[in-house]
Amino acid sequence: MKRLSLIFATAALMLFAMGCDKIDINNTHKPFEPVAGQKAVLIKDFTGARCVNCPAAAETAHELQHLLGEDRIFILSVHAGFLAQPIGNFPDFLTEEGTIWYNNHDSNPLFSVDHVDLTEGYTLNVEQIDAPVAAALNEVQLFDITTTTTYDEASRRLNVENNFYPTGDGDGKYYATVCLVEDSIVGWQTIPGGVDREYVFRNVFRGTLNGADGQLVSNGPYYMEDVFTTTSSIEIDSTYNADHCYVLTYIYNYESGKIMHTVMEKIK
Amino acid sequence: MRKYLLITVALALFSFRASAQSFLENSQVNGSFQTDAQYYVLDKGIGIDDLLGKKMGINGFGKVNYTNGNFSAGVRFEAFLPEMNGFRSELKGVGLANFFATYDNGFIGMTVGDIYDQFGCGFVFRTYEEWSLGMDNALRGARVVIRPTKGVTLKGLYGRQRYYWAPYLERDFNDDDTRGIVRGVDAEWDLNQSIPALNDSKFRMSLGGSFVSKKQYDMSIFYYIPENVGAAAGRLNLGYGNWSFSTEYAYKINDPSAINNFIYKEGQALMASLSYSQKGFGAVLQVKRVDNMSFKSMYTGKQNDLDINFIPPINYTHTHSLPSMYTYSTQPNGEMAAQLQVNYTIPKGTALGGKYGTKLAFNMSQVNDIVRDSVMDNGRMVISRPGSLGYTSRFFAVSNHRFFRDINFEIDKRISKDWHITAQYINLYYDIETIEGHAGAPVVKANIGFLDLTYKINKKQSLRLELQGLWENEVHAGYEYEESEKKDYQKRGDWAFALLEYTITPHWSFSIADKWNYGNPVEEYRDHYFTGTVSYIHEATRIMLSAGRQSEGVVCVGGVCRTVPASSGVTLTVSTSF
Structure with a gap:
């Protein structure tokens, strides 16, 4: 009887000793190093000011950005x-293009990573985001982009010129979408347990300069020495803070929807 | 020689026959079967203008258990072809869901296969199956139970949990299925059984302790996920005369997961219960604190998937239609709860008790959030930031954020030989935003009442009438809402419910009911939900057919809930057991 109890106590102690891994709270993040190219990844965070889980999801996305570099994510x-x-007092950040991209999904938060799998449920849950981001970062960059902005304070007119440089020879139909982004807007946001009336909204999509689908960059074979140029223009709404506005441009394969590269520039 | 051989064979055959006969005599087989089927129809009146390709849902199971002396074994077969609306789509499929074999001679018990068990109140381990929720977190593995001496029970078990129809083999690990292995030990000591002097004592005491650990696989690209996560619990039960006290405390080490947003804080839970009972009177006071105690064998698991533990609710369980519309769902990330239940029976032969006595019951329960304080992470003060400690929380601090409160009073009285009445009043506070995730929706503050009246026509026939009402304090007809938030008001506002049931014992029962959302602030949601039901019972067989509408709601069992969408159609339930 005593032997049995001893065996049981030993097994319990062994389980106790081996059954716990304490992670150092100052070292919870794994080192991550993308292996190929300098391709940047675009996370579209489909969110809502009345979505209680969205702030935490946005935090996760920014956490990834913080870990992997603000020039890569x-x-x-x-x-x-x-x-x-x-x-009521919740802010209006709705856009026509955003509604098209959201494509009648019925929940927030949702993410897409470089428009992964546009044809079927291209959005991902927050828990699933890290792996697609890591995979996208390791993809070969097909195009480089430079963005030049000219902004006239008086008329609030913004002109954007994008140049697209293939990194090699290829073929395909590519479109580019130019987005206006306003950062650091303070407003009402639902959070667990109530409403944060001074929530800081980051990277808010304010619309595109060239439509939800963007405009054609290249259709057919292209070569490394080619340069494709697109221009677009918009009058910045008087309620937007131009000091906090950016232009975000991404180029994508029109057939698959997959984004090939993304850049972002301040407008002034 | 040949003669001896014949005698030997005859004796052997006789002995085998006798032993086979004894074996068969000791054998017991029992089982049960159930099929629930729903046929759906379009019903634009309640907003169902598309069946989304599903005209029918069928959930069914059959289980058979065999017992012979110290040995028992069983199987359960399930079929969801496809699953009924409101059940997880992962259930769709058919197959042998569960099997087990057990040998238990009183000293040692061993089980292999799918194991259902519970340590203490379940804070660190509970596996169970709840058909009405589509929930089954059985542990497929092995268990040993040893009772080395009277009053002492030692348990050890390990295995992997059921995850719908996912295979159990380790080689099947992938991004969507990172289930770990669960290992656990539990010890319980009942002093009254162990110590002869306490055998008949008024003083009762038992102690228990558990340790459970999951071995999971770190598939994360960005976070270090602990591969071994342990949780321990200790419990104490005391009693003296009519008094009883029980408490359990549990602690879990860092367990970042999708449920807690990948924070590394430890988890804690405490529950205590004090009760007193005597003939005609009983009272129970319970308190509970839960902080970051979701414990799953897959860190990416959502909702109720792969729960290793169970957090018992301490709320009144309503069974009538309108009172159960807003049932509290346990919040594993944090809650502070308290409940008081008092039952009193006014004795027979008194002015208020009458000829049969009168039963009175009072219950009050309330659940608030815990207090969370921010922590420093990379030079910033944050709360619940992924990869950080998450927050700190003062153990006894109660947040002002109230999730739920239910104050109810019930009278149950047999008026005469033929008449029986039950009436209840409920005052409800229900934070629908937190509990059901309706962001921005106003809190449900309601008064609810029902009257349940039974009249026995004769020895075989009876009539039962239910009248119920639910009146919201703020949200009702005339409440101003934004057009865009209309969807949030689908079941809000005032309700009325009536049911008439005619029973002919022992076989037949007929009922008609209507649930009417007459006070919904949105005019187009002021719908009637008519249902008609016929049921037939023959011994252990029950057949029930109902037709009509089902309103949107939640079905909860033990604080675990699933959402039921509105539907219209015909439901058939057939169940039997032997």
Whole structure:
């Protein structure tokens, strides 16, 4: 009897000793090093000011950006869906293009990473985001982009010129979308347990300069020495803070929807 | 020689026959079967203008258990072809869901296969199956139970949990299925059984302790996920005369997961219960604190998937239609709860008790959030930031954020030989935003009442009438809402419910009911939900057919809930057991 109890106590102690791994709280993040190219990745964060889980999800996306570098990860907060509807004092960040991209999904937060799998449920849950981001960062960069902005304070007119440089020879139909982004907007946001009336909205998508689908860059074979140029223009809304506005440009394969590269520039 | 051989064979055959006969005589086989089927129809009146390709849902199971002396074994077969609306789509499929074999001679018990068990109140381990929720977190593995001496029970078990129809083989690990292995030990000592002097004592005491650990696989690209996560619990039960006290405390080490947003804080839970009972009177006071105690064998698991533990609710369980519309769902990330239940029976032969006595019951329960304080992470003060400690929380601090409160009072009285009445009043506070995730929706503050009246026509026939009402304090007809938030008001506002049931014992029962959302602030949601039901019972077989509408709601069992969408159609339930 005593032997049995001893065996049981030993097994329990062994389980106790081996059954716990304590992670050093100052070292919870794994080192991550993308292996190929300098391709940047675009996370579209479909969010809403009345979505209680969205701030934590946005935090996760920014955490990834913080870990992997602000020149490699771009976040576009697209307010779309039922929980983005402006009610009472909640801000109105809805856009026509954002609603098209959201494509009648019925929940927030949702993410897309470089438009992964556009044809079927291209959005991902926050818990699933890290692996696609890591995979996208390791892809070969097909195009480089330079963005030049000219902004006239008086008329609030913004002109954008994008140049696209293939990194090698290829073929395909490529479009580019130019987005206006406003950062650090303070407003009401639902959070667990209530409403944060001074929530800081990051990277808010304010619309595109060239439509939800963007405009054609290249159609057919292209060569490394080619340069493709697109121009677009917009008058910045008087309620937007131009000091906090950016232009975000991404080029994507028109057939698959997959984004090939993303850049972001301040407008002034 | 040949003669001896014949005698030997005859004796052997006789002995085998006798032993086979004894074996068969000791054998017991029992089982049960159930099929629930729903046929859906379009019903634009309640907003169902598309069946989304599903005209029918069928959930069914059959289980058979065999017992012979110290040995028992069983199997359960399940079929969801496809699953009924409101059940997880991962259930779709058919197959042998569960099997087990057990040998237990009183001293040692061993089980292999799918194991259902619970340590203490379940804070660190509970596996169970709840058909109405589509929930089954059985542990497929092995268990040993040893009772080395009277009053002492030692348990050890390990295995992997059921995850719908996912295979159990380790080689199948992938990004969507990173289930770990669960290992656990539990010891319980009942002093009244162990110590002869306490055998008949008024004083009762038992102690218990558990340790459970999951071995999971770190598939994360960005975070260091602990591969071994342990949780320990200690419990104490005391009793003296009519008094009883029980408490359990549990602690879990860092367990970043999708549920807690990948924070590394430890988890804690405490529950205590004090009760007193005597003939005609009983009272229970319970308190509970839960902080970051979701414990799953897959760190990416969502909702109720792969729960290793169970956090018991301490709220009144309503069974009538309108009172159960807003049922509290346990919040594993944090809650502070308290409940008081008092039952009193006014004795027979008194002015208020009448000829049969009168039962009175009072219950009050409230759940608030815990207090969370920010922590420093990379030079910033943050709360619940992934990769950080998350927050700190003062153990006894209660947040002002109230999730739920239910104050109810019930009278249950047999008026005469033929008449029986039950009436209840409920005052409800329900934070629908937190509990059901309706962001921005106003809190449900409601008064609810029902009357349940039974009249026995004769020895075989009876009539039962239910009248119920739910009146919201703020949200009702005339409440101003934004057009864009209309969807949030689908079941809000005032309700009325009536049911008439006619029973002919022992076989037949007929009922008609209507649930009417007459006070919904959105005019187009002021719908009637009519249902008609016929049921037939023959011994252990029950057949029930109902037709009509089902309103949107939640089904909760033990604080675990699933959402039920609105539907219209016909439901058939057939169950039997032997």
